[in-house]
Amino acid sequence: ILDVHIAPYYSQGWQQRGAIMVLHDITAIRRLEKMRSEFVANVSHELKTPITSVKGFAETLLSGDVPDEKTAKQFMQIIYDESERLNRLITDLLELSKIEKQAMPLKITDVDVNEVIKNSTLTISNIASDKNISLHLPDNDQPIHIEADSDRLGQIVLNLVANAVNYTSDNGDIFIDVKEEPETLILSVRDTGMGIPKESLGRLFERFYRVDKARSRHSGGTGLGLAIVKHLIESHHGEIHVESEEGVGSTFNVVLPKTQKET
Numbered sequence: 001i002l003d004v005h006i007a008p009y010y011s012q013g014w015q016q017r018g019a020i021m022v023l024h025d026i027t028a029i030r031r032l033e034k035m036r037s038e039f040v041a042n043v044s045h046e047l048k049t050p051i052t053s054v055k056g057f058a059e060t061l062l063s064g065d066v067p068d069e070k071t072a073k074q075f076m077q078i079i080y081d082e083s084e085r086l087n088r089l090i091t092d093l094l095e096l097s098k099i100e101k102q103a104m105p106l107k108i109t110d111v112d113v114n115e116v117i118k119n120s121t122l123t124i125s126n127i128a129s130d131k132n133i134s135l136h137l138p139d140n141d142q143p144i145h146i147e148a149d150s151d152r153l154g155q156i157v158l159n160l161v162a163n164a165v166n167y168t169s170d171n172g173d174i175f176i177d178v179k180e181e182p183e184t185l186i187l188s189v190r191d192t193g194m195g196i197p198k199e200s201l202g203r204l205f206e207r208f209y210r211v212d213k214a215r216s217r218h219s220g221g222t223g224l225g226l227a228i229v230k231h232l233i234e235s236h237h238g239e240i241h242v243e244s245e246e247g248v249g250s251t252f253n254v255v256l257p258k259t260q261k262e263t
């Protein structure tokens with residue numbers, strides 16, 4: 001898209017000698033505007049869905065039209081769960097906006113990656129065992145040191161493992177591995193889950209992109225987890241790659257430099 005300005009060009013006196021044309025490529029600006037307005041529309045939709053549900057069930061409870069105590073309890077549980085989801089959504093949105101504005105500088109220290117993996121998988125191990133999913137941590141649990149923000153690294157691991165648990169059916173396996181290269185470290189999370197269709201792989205890290213919206217909502221997902229993960233990895237000057245086969249499983253590979261340059 002071009003923004004065109006034309007102005008007459010005069011030289012010496014009032015005689016017009018020509019014209020000046022200024023072409024301004026505003027494609028990037030328009031694209032940004034479009035992305036921003038799509039984002040606002042997405043956010044509004046994501047916020048509205050739980051609010052509609054909370055409002056509806058609260059209205060029914062208030063009207064006194066609920067047949068029995070058990071049904072009333074179920075409605076209250078829905079209100080509670082949907083409020084929790086709103087809470088998560090707002091937390092994730094704030095988090096994403098802080099990362100994008102770079103308002104949260106990393107606290108780089110010497111971090112033992114195996115220690116971070118152990119701590120962050122602890123929080124998810126209950127959900128995994130409820131589904132009888134086995135979490136396989138790296139075979140070698142000797143300390144592996146890199147320069148990173150320990151909390152952020154924990155968040156990356158937690159998000160990837162939580163997704164692996166979420167999108168793997170009962171009795172599956174999740175393998176977490178760490179491989180050291182001379183300059184980098186490769187952390188991988190592999191699951192034996194439902195996999196991701198080829199056409200979705202390129203969009204996975206977009207905000208609010210989900211392969212199956214209903215399933216993601218049902219499991220309490222906000223659709224922002226992988227967008228946050230990608231930003232956190234990039235702020236560590238790393239990369240994330242995904243390989244997947246439908247019905248077989250997915251592998252997320254995180255490549256992180258072992259040392260962080262001063263910025």
Ligand code: ADP
Nearest residue numbers: 163164167210211212216221222223224225226
């Ligand atoms: P959500 O909150 O929906 O999980 P994410 O940003 O974490 O959002 O992930 C985006 C989408 O990527 C998910 O909705 C899901 O469709 C897909 N996805 C993520 N991780 C996996 C995985 N391990 N296996 C299959 N699909 C996955």
